[in-house]
Every structure is written in structure tokens, then in C-alpha cells.
Amino acid sequence: MQMNYLSTHSLLKRRAGYKKFLTLLSSTLSPVLISGLLLTNAAKAESDIDQDNLDDIVYQAMKVKPNIDNGRNLYRNCAVCHSPEGWGAASGRYPQIAGQHISVNIKQLRDIHDGNRDNPTMVPFTAPLFVQGAQSLADVSAYINQLPMVPNNSVGYGSELAEGKKLYDENCKECHKANGEGNAEKFYPRIQGQHYSYLVRQLHWIKNGKRRNADKKMVKQLQKFTFREIDLMSDYVSRLRPDKSIVAESIYWKNPDFRAGFYSAPRD
Ligand code: HEC
Numbered sequence: 001m002q003m004n005y006l007s008t009h010s011l012l013k014r015r016a017g018y019k020k021f022l023t024l025l026s027s028t029l030s031p032v033l034i035s036g037l038l039l040t041n042a043a044k045a046e047s048d049i050d051q052d053n054l055d056d057i058v059y060q061a062m063k064v065k066p067n068i069d070n071g072r073n074l075y076r077n078c079a080v081c082h083s084p085e086g087w088g089a090a091s092g093r094y095p096q097i098a099g100q101h102i103s104v105n106i107k108q109l110r111d112i113h114d115g116n117r118d119n120p121t122m123v124p125f126t127a128p129l130f131v132q133g134a135q136s137l138a139d140v141s142a143y144i145n146q147l148p149m150v151p152n153n154s155v156g157y158g159s160e161l162a163e164g165k166k167l168y169d170e171n172c173k174e175c176h177k178a179n180g181e182g183n184a185e186k187f188y189p190r191i192q193g194q195h196y197s198y199l200v201r202q203l204h205w206i207k208n209g210k211r212r213n214a215d216k217k218m219v220k221q222l223q224k225f226t227f228r229e230i231d232l233m234s235d236y237v238s239r240l241r242p243d244k245s246i247v248a249e250s251i252y253w254k255n256p257d258f259r260a261g262f263y264s265a266p267r268d
């Protein structure tokens with residue numbers, strides 16, 4: 001399993017912050033008075049901020065057996081933006097998350113929580129998952145994974161699909177697979193059937209380094225592409241169809257776990 005792109009950035013930042021705080025404290029207060037206090041606090045801080053534990057939450061969550069019933073309850077907080085079906089918005093404001101690999105959901109939740117992606121409005125909603133721990137993270141991720149995908153995601157203009165396919169096959173297929181199904185074991189997201197505008201936005205963000213958790217090899221690749229090429233690849237990927245078995249039967253399918261009229265962000 002590849003773990004090299006699981007960043008410890010935020011943790012290091014927190015550690016550095018604590019050190020700064022200690023330096024400041026010792027320079028302003030009498031060292032004799034506070035030395036005892038500092039010693040106990042420093043020891044406590046080491047155990048409070050447990051690096052292994054933080055990075056491990058992703059792996060712990062992947063080891064537990066998910067409880068879909070609990071996931072269903074937890075997902076109520078997410079559905080206001082992601083909609084009960086998890087189908088996202090054609091505008092690309094919200095991604096489709098239905099059908100995404102459990103491992104990818106877990107890692108993205110951790111990355112968003114840690115500030116590795118610029119998604120501050122979601123953070124208050126994910127914070128409770130991290131207080132509750134690995135089991136909750138697994139539960140909501142598994143619930144999202146079993147939601148059927150949208151049959152009619154938004155797509156691009158479709159004018160130069162052959163070139164989009166060529167670029168995709170040469171650069172992206174090795175990780176995201178021929179049909180964009182990704183690879184759960186390696187945390188490679190399923191990108192087939194994703195909304196076109198979301199794909200364009202994410203690819204630019206990955207290219208610009210705004211998505212700080214992204215695979216380094218992919219970032220390097222994307223840096224060589226023009227706006228046009230990114231557009232063509234997004235168009236092509238948005239048209240890759242997920243297997244029928246994981247797609248909803250109808251565009252009118254409603255998630256039966258939610259009452260009719262549940263209010264959520266618009267789909268367009
Ligand atoms: C306030 C609105 C909002 C709420 C509430 C919210 N999200 Fe999100 N979520 C977003 C947005 C916006 C994005 C896309 C961020 C971006 O463009 O980088 C996103 C992205 C994601 C992703 C990554 C998708 C991908 O393709 O990489 C996952 C997984 C996710 N959300 C799960 C959840 C879960 C689970 C909850 C509930 C605990 C939740 N979200 C609550 C707005 C929200």
C-alpha cells in the first residue's frame with residue numbers, strides 16, 4: 001500500500017506552534033517559577049499530540065467493519081450540501097460522492113479536516129467524526145460508497161473526445177484505470193461519471209498546488225497541460241460510464257433513507 005502522500009504537514013505545524021509557545025512563555029516568565037509547570041506540560045503535550053495516532057486514523061478506519069446504520073445517521077449532517085443521494089451539483093460546486101471508494105472517502109475526509117484541501121465550510125461538519133474516531137469515519141464513508149450513482153452527470157462539450165481520450169490514456173489511466181474506476185487499495189479516486197465542472201476545477205487546483213494532498217506524480221503531470229488539454233480530459237472523464245450495477249436506475253431515484261422534501265443545496 002502506498003502511503004507516501006499522506007501528509008503530516010498540519011501536525012508538524014501544530015508541533016512548531018507549541019514549541020514557539022514554549023519559547024515565548026519561558027522568555028516572559030521567571031524560569032524558576034515555571035520550570036516545573038513546563039516539564040509536566042511538555043510531557044503531556046507529547047502524549048496529547050500522537051503523530052502515529054493521527055496518521056493512523058485513516059488506516060484504523062479501513063480496518064474496522066463499517067456499520068451502515070450508524071453511517072446513515074451520520075450522513076444526515078452531510079446531506080444538506082451533498083443532497084440525500086450524494087449526487088452533487090451539475091455546476092460542480094458539490095462533487096458527486098455516491099459510489100466513491102471507502103478508502104478514498106476516508107482519506108479525503110481526513111485531508112479536508114486537516115486543511116489540506118480548501119474546503120473550510122465542510123470542516124465543522126467533519127469535526128465530530130474525528131472526535132468519535134475511526135469507526136464513525138468508516139461508517140459514513142461506507143454509507144456514501146453504497147449510494148447508487150447519478151445516471152446523468154453533467155458533461156463537457158464533447159467536441160474533441162478523441163484527443164481527450166489520448167491524453168487520458170497516456171497520462172492518467174495507469175492510476176485511475178481505463179474506465180476511470182480508480183483503485184480503492186491505493187486511494188486512487190473513482191472519477192468516472194463525475195460532474196465535468198468539478199473535474200475542471202479540481203484539475204486546476206491540483207495543478208496549482210491548491211490541493212495540497214494530491215499525488216506528487218499527478219501534480220507534475222498536470223503542470224505540463226494547457227487549459228484546453230485539461231478541459232478535453234475533463235470532458236472525456238465525465239463521459240466514462242460507471243458499471244450499471246452501481247448506478248441508480250432512474251434520474252428520479254430518491255434516497256429512501258430521507259423524508260420527501262428534505263431540504264438540501266440545489267442540484268444545478
Ligand atoms: C457546507 C457544505 C458541506 C457539508 C455540510 C459537507 N460537505 Fe463534503 N464537500 C463540500 C464541498 C464544497 C466539497 C468539494 C470541495 C472542493 O471543491 O475541494 C466537498 C467534498 C467532499 C468529499 C471529497 C469528494 C471528492 O471527490 O474528493 C467528501 C468525501 C465529502 N465532501 C464528504 C462529506 C461528509 C461525509 C460530510 C458530512 C460529515 C460532508 N461532506 C459535509 C461541502 C460540504
Ligand code: HEC
Pocket residue numbers: 095107111168171172173174175176186187188189190191199202203211213214215217218221222233
Ligand atoms: C500516480 C497516480 C496518479 C496519476 C498518474 C493520476 N492521478 Fe489523479 N489522483 C491520484 C490520487 C492519489 C488522487 C487523490 C489525491 C488526493 O488525495 O487529493 C487523485 C485525484 C484526482 C482527481 C480528483 C478527484 C476528486 O474526486 O476530487 C482528479 C479529477 C484526477 N485525479 C484526475 C487525473 C487526471 C486527469 C490524470 C491524468 C492527467 C491523473 N489524475 C493522473 C492519482 C493519480
